[in-house]
Amino acid sequence: MRLQEKISIHFTELTKTDRKITGQLIEKPEILIQHSVQEAANLLEVSPAAIMRVAKKLKYRGLAEFKQSLEIYQSEMQNKEEKSETHNFSKSVISGFKSQLDAIEKSVSEKDLEKIVDLVKKAKVTRALGIGSSGLSAEQFVYSLLYQDHYMEAVTSRTKIFYLSRILTADDVLIIFSVSGNSEAYSEIIERSQKTGAKLVFITMNHDKKLKEAAEVVVVLPSNITDFSVSHHLQQLDNRFAFYIFSSMLAAYIDNGELD
Structure with missing residues (x-):
């Protein structure tokens, strides 16, 4: 299962600190990909245990699997067309729900x-x-x-x-x-x-x-x-x-x- 799906499914289980860690790793996945858990924790200003807790809540079997998932996510983002920094936020939310409607139709x-x-x-x-x-x-x-x-x-x-x-x-x-x-x-x-x-x-x-x-x-x-x-x-x-x-x-x- 892709990282985005895991975050979506388990989002309500994440604490404020969990969301801070996940949000920063989504923005800069290299923080954990290229560093040890101790080094990543220092960069994120959290404890190594907090990072491991996030991995567990997202149902990864360990840190290695979490890192692998981040690598796949990073690759997907790099392959996407660059988007403008300015965008209509309300339209992006509506677009998200429209996309989900299409996905629901296919899955039901x-x-x-x-x-x-x-x-x-x-x-x-x-x-x-x-x-x-x-x-x-x-x-x-x-x-x-x-x-x-x-x-x-x-x-x-x-x-x-x-x-x-x-x-x-x-x-x-x-x-x-x-x-x-x-x-x-x-x-x-x-x-x-x-x-x-x-x-x-x-x-x-x-x-x-x-x-x-x-x-x-x-x-x-x-x-x-x-x-x-x-x-x-x-x-x-x-x-x-x-x-x-x-x-x-x-x-x-x-x-x-x-x-x-």
């Missing part, structure tokens, strides 16, 4: 949408789940359904999700929103669903083999990758945009399915 399968609707139609209870910012997407999905006169509960608390895992039955369907696709966050849910036959649907932006094994449907949406060549600081367009678009599409499909 009609077959997956129909399969999810079929699962919901057959379920006795369907819930939308999400933790953190992904929880807001679960709530947005529920809100979209209310416009269609369909009610669905949103479960966005870790505690409630844990207790929900203890009462799942074969008649339940859970639609889970997770940018990172971290299966560990839903380990109890996955384990219980495998025992009871409850159906899981994951809407994510990251491939995870465990999700594919556990879920009836896994929809992998594109993360909103910022064009880092436009600006000299780390900036992230909201990944929930893709969830919002997909939620609207799925809500329309559910309404078209004429659920009771």
